[in-house]
Amino acid sequence: MSTLTSQANARPARFGASGPLRGRVRVPGDKSISHRSLILSALAVGESRVEGLLEGEDVLATAAALRAMGAGITRGADHAWHIRGVGVGGLLQPRSALDMGNSGTSARLLMGLVASHSITCAFTGDLSLSTRPMERVILPLSLMGAEFTASPGGRLPLMIRGLCPAVPIDYRLPVASAQVKSAILLAGLNTPGITRVIEPVATRDHSERMLRGFGADLTVEETGGERIIAIRGEAELTPQHIVVPGDPSSAAFPIVAALLVPGSDIIVENVGLNPTRAGLIEILRAMGGDITLIDPREVGGEPVADIRVRSSALNGIDVPLEIAPAMIDEFPILFVAAALARGRTVTRGLEELRLKESDRISTMAEGLRAIGARIEETADGLIVEGTGGERLAGGATVATRLDHRIAMSFAVAGLVTEADVTIDDMAPVDTSFPGFVDVMRMLGVDA
Known part of the structure; x- marks a missing residue:
């Protein structure tokens, strides 16, 4: 070459x-696990350690956004990442727009995170990300009480005003999407009651595994060929040592x-x-x-x-x-x-x-x-x-x-x-x- x-x-x-x-x-x-390890560590009370984190631009966009909302995130000399969490419900109002770069995962998961906090965030992205649909996340999060002002077609840049307390929902995914599922579950973490996601087709389950690992009250049932994931809100997450x-x-x-x-x-x-x-x-x-x-x-x-x-x-x-x-x-x-x-x-x-x-x-x-x-x-x-x-x-x-x-x-x-x-x-x-x-x-x- x-x-x-x-x-x-x-x-x-x-x-x-x-x-x-x-x-x-x-x-x-793993990119999916790296995003989620940062997000859940940022919501735990105390310090988590993450080894093997993907240090690509997508994951670094998630880290930067979480820092902007109050989490302490540093990379040690041993290449491990240390995250000091703010606790569920503890995210702070960012001072400027959150730039998602090219990362659809960052955008959709963080929109879910913000949806059940009393903060307002602007989300931006590069040219490619700004062409990708966000309505599939906007719809369920709006049902939970978040308010959106989006670009035509439900695309970035957009503004989201979270609601706390948000409204728990039961939501059947119209399209198989681990990102949409995860966004709803993250919103459900800070929502009183039980939020449920029904999956007609199973998608990657990193969020479910990791949420349970951090101590969230989450259950998964299979009924009639569908997966029903239920999370009890107002959770308290425990810091973890994660090897990606x-x-x-x-x-x-x-x-x-x-x-x-x-x-x-x-x-x-x-x-x-x-x-x-x-x-x-x-x-x-x-x-x-x-x-x-x-x-x-x-x-x-x-x-x-x-x-x-x-x-x-x-x-x-x-x-x-x-x-x-x-x-x-x-x-x-x-x-x-x-x-x-x-x-x-x-x-x-x-x-x-x-x-x-x-x-x-x-x-x-x-x-x-x-x-x-x-x-x-x-x-x-x-x-x-x-x-x-x-x-x-x-x-x-x-x-x-x-x-x-x-x-x-x-x-x-x-x-x-x-x-x-x-x-x-x-x-x-x-x-x-x-x-x-x-x-x-x-x-x-x-x-």
Whole structure:
């Protein structure tokens, strides 16, 4: 890979064919757990310690917002983070707008947090985040009593005026969304009575696990195929020592790279394997991927393992509709794997991908076609005709639309193309996987 001339703040880069990947690496801490560990630590009374926190731009946006509302958050010389909480209900009025950068998780979770406090906050974000829908959070939080003044279409920038005491609600999620669920549960922490969220389709459950770990009175029941999560408000949270496992969404990139590059044999250490996040591993194995879990264990209530990956001949499959919530962020890199598989891979039910940092369905379709893949775009997914292991043509510049997962997906694709693939901007990668290029170098990629 050679870095090209930069324009403005963009960091174009070029990735080319690679020899076998070998070695052991670790990926940054889980982004979802990192956000939640900061937020709940900020609501505990006393000091929490967090090790392995993802120090990407998204998580740092959450930390900055919590500092602005009174929490003490510092990074120690040992790289551990120390958070002095203000207690549930103790958030202070920030002096200026809370800048969420590119982080939809920060925006939606913190809106839930503010909704049941007697403070008023302005939320802003970058150009990409300002195009993403917030109405799915605004609606339930408004039912709890928060007042919103939003930009057209329910987008950022917006103003929220919290209500204390807020009104407990029973809310059935119309769309499978861990962020919406978490926002309601966070609002419910400072709301008298019991707030319930009904999930017709299960989503990642980091919030439930961590809320219980901090001492919240939270229950989960399954009735008629639905999950009912209930939280009793006016809680008192207890400080914790949290060790954040490696992010499975980040581990997906070296995992797929090792599957696709002939002769590869790698181990990705300490990866979180929460059942609500492990869908990609299941699908890659179903495609014929040689993936072994080493030393499965539990750390801080989350399942963790080292993952050994050896290059494999993959076969296209029809991806089950119900697995989408357990791997929604991993579909871009799955599309790359499918492009090199034998036969057809069909995905559906992925409308949510059109509402991410970019329209990930159209952006991936456009980029994959540009480097020689055979792609059919549908309203809710992609149909990919694989090459059967033959390299793609490459030789194109791919537009990432300021989307970190698009950038990393095509960086991996460049390792299995005839001609180099140029990524128009690698800068967005810093939001979730700072050090991505360094990790790939450790595995032998010429970067």
